[in-house]
Amino acid sequence: MSMENKNQIREKYDVCVVGAGHAGCEAALACARLGLETIIFTVSVDSIALMPCNPNVGGTSKGHLVREIDALGGEMGKNIDKTFIQSKMLNKSKGPAVHSLRAQADKAEYTRQMRNILENQEHLTVKQAEVCEILAEDYDGSIESSDSIAMKKITGVKTFTGAFYECQAVILCTGTYLKARCLCGEAITYTGPNGLQPANYLTDSLKSLGIEMRRFKTGTPARMDGRTIDYSKMEEQFGDERVIPFSFSTNPDDVQIDQVSCWLTYTNEKTHEIIRANLDRSPIYAGVIEGTGPRYCPSIEDKVVKFADKERHQVFIEPEGLHTNEMYVGGMSSSLPEDVQLAMYRTVPGLENCKIVRNAYAIEYDCINPRQLYPTLEFKDIKGLFSGGQFNGSSGYEEAAAQGLIAGINASLTILGKKPIVLDRSQAYIGVLIDDLVTKENFEPYRMMTSRAEYRLLLRQDNADLRLREIGYEVGLVSGELYESTLRKKELIRKEIERLKNTVVGAAKENQDFLISHGSSTLKTAATLAELICRPELSYNILQEIDSGRNFLPADVIEQVEIEIKYEGYIERQLRQVEQYKKMEKKRIPVDLDYNDISSLRLEARQKLIAYKPVSVGQASRISGVSPADISVLLVYLEHFSDKKTYHED
Numbered sequence: 245m246s247m248e249n250k251n252q253i254r255e256k257y258d259v260c261v262v263g264a265g266h267a268g269c270e271a272a273l274a275c276a277r278l279g280l281e282t283i284i285f286t287v288s289v290d291s292i293a294l295m296p297c298n299p300n301v302g303g304t305s306k307g308h309l310v311r312e313i314d315a316l317g318g319e320m321g322k323n324i325d326k327t328f329i330q331s332k333m334l335n336k337s338k339g340p341a342v343h344s345l346r347a348q349a350d351k352a353e354y355t356r357q358m359r360n361i362l363e364n365q366e367h368l369t370v371k372q373a374e375v376c377e378i379l380a381e382d383y384d385g386s387i388e389s390s391d392s393i394a395m396k397k398i399t400g401v402k403t404f405t406g407a408f409y410e411c412q413a414v415i416l417c418t419g420t421y422l423k424a425r426c427l428c429g430e431a432i433t434y435t436g437p438n439g440l441q442p443a444n445y446l447t448d449s450l451k452s453l454g455i456e457m458r459r460f461k462t463g464t465p466a467r468m469d470g471r472t473i474d475y476s477k478m479e480e481q482f483g484d485e486r487v488i489p490f491s492f493s494t495n496p497d498d499v500q501i502d503q504v505s506c507w508l509t510y511t512n513e514k515t516h517e518i519i520r521a522n523l524d525r526s527p528i529y530a531g532v533i534e535g536t537g538p539r540y541c542p543s544i545e546d547k548v549v550k551f552a553d554k555e556r557h558q559v560f561i562e563p564e565g566l567h568t569n570e571m572y573v574g575g576m577s578s579s580l581p582e583d584v585q586l587a588m589y590r591t592v593p594g595l596e597n598c599k600i601v602r603n604a605y606a607i608e609y610d611c612i613n614p615r616q617l618y619p620t621l622e623f624k625d626i627k628g629l630f631s632g633g634q635f636n637g638s639s640g641y642e643e644a645a646a647q648g649l650i651a652g653i654n655a656s657l658t659i660l661g662k663k664p665i666v667l668d669r670s671q672a673y674i675g676v677l678i679d680d681l682v683t684k685e686n687f688e689p690y691r692m693m694t695s696r697a698e699y700r701l702l703l704r705q706d707n708a709d710l711r712l713r714e715i716g717y718e719v720g721l722v723s724g725e726l727y728e729s730t731l732r733k734k735e736l737i738r739k740e741i742e743r744l745k746n747t748v749v750g751a752a753k754e755n756q757d758f759l760i761s762h763g764s765s766t767l768k769t770a771a772t773l774a775e776l777i778c779r780p781e782l783s784y785n786i787l788q789e790i791d792s793g794r795n796f797l798p799a800d801v802i803e804q805v806e807i808e809i810k811y812e813g814y815i816e817r818q819l820r821q822v823e824q825y826k827k828m829e830k831k832r833i834p835v836d837l838d839y840n841d842i843s844s845l846r847l848e849a850r851q852k853l854i855a856y857k858p859v860s861v862g863q864a865s866r867i868s869g870v871s872p873a874d875i876s877v878l879l880v881y882l883e884h885f886s887d888k889k890t891y892h893e894d
Contacts, residue, residue, distance in 0.1 A: 251406030257283045259655055260401045260411045262375045262446070264292045266641045267633025267648030268417035269358055270318050274652030275415075276368035277317070278720050280659060283369040283409060284362065285401075287421060287441050292370075293323070293358035295641065296420075296437035297464045298572055299351035299564055302490065304334055305694045306642040307344035308673040311708035313642075314491045316674075317721025318649045319361060320642070321490035327353040329566060330483040330503045340807050341700045345490060348506065350565040376445035377402040378414055380453060383627050396453060398628030404445065413628045413655040417648055418635045420462065422447050422610035427527040428603050429581025437464075437607055447610045453626060456613045459534050460689050462639060463543050463577040463606040466585055468561070469599040470569040477594040478507040478561065492709045493726060496799075507561040507594070511544070511576070515591040519548045522584045533579070533608060536688045541639060543606070544576045544588070559592055570601050579606035611635050614681040615856050620664040621651040621678065624857055630655045636681055639689035646674045647681075653719055665715060668829055668862075670699050670822040672712060683856060683866045698825075699818050701811060706803055710734060736797060737804045744774040744809065749790060758790050777809045828862035831882065842881050849874035 261272040264286035272284040286292060301324040302310050314321035328347035335342045362370055383397035400410040424442040425434045436442045447457060483503035489496055523529045526545050542550070547557050560574035576592075578585060582603050589595050614636045616623055621636075623629040632651035633644035654664040667675035676697045681690055694700050703711070713730040716722035749755055751767040759766055763781050773791055776782050784806045788794060797805075808815065839845060839853045849870045858864035861882070865875050 253407035263417035267644040270648035271652030302346040315712035316716040420609040510556040578604040831861035
């Protein structure tokens with residue numbers, strides 16, 4: 245951006261957050277709640293915590309992230325508990341490791357409530373302005389970059405109007421706004437999501453700082469006028485009879501509301517014919533789109549082409565809110581032209597007479613290669629510059645919020661002179677998410693999935709508070725009262741498991757009759773209550789009849805007791821695996837290690853290690869192109885590494 249700057253506005257903050265989507269909101273709230281003077285910039289205050297795609301929170305693996313955000317002291321779980329209109333626990337027929345909570349939000353209300361939280365947060369200023377330049381100076385720190393790139397240090401940001409905001413840290417949470425353009429067939433508009441203005445200048449500033457940029461793409465389906473939909477031709481989808489809240493601090497009784505219905509229908513061969521006949525008019529297949537799209541959230545064009553053998557695809561019709569007739573058409577995102585969209589949608593049962601309120605579109609945007617980040621989400625060569633959300637090459641509101649929270653926490657801890665936090669793969673889905681982003685080659689928007697977590701039986705959504713509340717408390721985002729409550733819960737679980745393991749049930753007739761009545765085999769010898777709970781047909785609640793020593797326990801305590809007992813063998817096995825993993829994570833790599841000195845390393849491994857600058861041997865082992873043999877060479881070298889050893893703080 246070239247313009248004479250006559251603007252005399254100069255303000256000073258501790259932290260500047262660029263972008264007020266789900267990542268920016270969590271980042272700014274974390275910084276402000278830790279006592280740092282924080283300003284958050286947004287292109288429109290009406291777009292705070294906007295849900296430009298499906299207005300829902302959670303889902304498979306994403307529900308885990310929201311629970312973890314809440315356990316650490318974040319806001320997303322609390323906000324969806326206040327604004328959901330339907331809630332459902334997914335995968336209930338499977339084991340507890342993959343149970344995931346999902347809630348449909350009132351889109352406008354979710355934004356309004358989060359904006360209210362931000363506007364009333366002490367130490368936080370909300371500013372509608374476009375940040376165009378990140379300002380940094382040469383940093384003469386004691387740690388030299390191993391590839392000889394001069395280190396920089398953040399000094400502030402400059403807006404389009406020329407105002408200057410001095411700060412110690414900047415957190416980039418620009419989402420899908422950088423040089424954004426939306427595509428609907430041949431029609432291209434240079435806007436951000438929902439027609440909001442894009443941020444066209446910041447990319448050049450970031451490139452001038454040596455940051456490697458990428459071009460990614462995502463998309464969204466059309467919104468229909470609900471009055472033009474025939475729901476009688478669809479399958480009604482209800483919420484859970486008993487709603488479970490996302491936030492551990494939400495009283496479950498407060499979320500038992502009258503829920504709205506969603507609806508399920510399907511595409512058919514006629515739908516697919518229309519799509520195939522018009523692929524040449526799709527920007528995706530016509531070569532107009534430069535960016536790479538998300539593999540696990542494909543457009544309907546991609547589904548029809550890549551899964552040509554499938555006769556139909558699911559389509560979910562979901563309300564956008566209580567005070568609008570707009571319905572979201574889940575499963576049919578598209579960048580086809582408007583006329584093709586209408587013809588395509590009208591082949592779907594129930595949508596024969598539909599009217600489109602908002603066309604489906606694809607959106608392209610600039611983001612970074614996240615290998616430039618430490619696991620703290622700070623840039624390796626720019627001290628004080630942090631990054632979170634879709635700007636890091638991920639997709640999804642929940643992934644964004646998780647990264648924003650960690651970036652906010654670590655920016656704050658760095659300014660306060662404290663050690664930053666890094667959640668590892670054995671601690672949290674957030675740890676898996678960030679580790680995958682900073683160590684693996686990601687050539688498409690990254691989406692969290694349960695299959696990515698090696699230790700998912702330990703990282704369940706139901707125990708996120710037991711895993712992470714202590715960290716949230718130590719950081720300063722979880723109150724002493726909440727932390728004490730978690731400690732009491734842990735103790736109740738421990739005592740009850742111990743009681744069940746020590747309470748013996750004999751082979752008396754009434755016990756045998758009880759077992760027979762529940763389809764369970766009779767006792768040959770005495771058994772403990774814990775052993776009986778391990779039987780698939782029995783449960784903690786069923787055994788109440790023969791458990792006279794039982795005291796009242798909260799439902800969340802009972803849930804943990806049952807899981808810990810039923811899956812004890814599997815849990816112990818994963819804990820042993822974690823021990824081995826931790827050994828590799830504890831082997832730190834000095835920041836000034838010159839990989840060119842390790843002659844036995846293969847060339848590819850040396851290049852990758854120089855590029856990624858891993859902080860531990862464990863992290864190095866997960867980098868694509870670094871083999872187990874390379875890790876062995878590295879371990880031998882580290883054993884004999886010379887005197888001066890300077891390690892990353894994280």
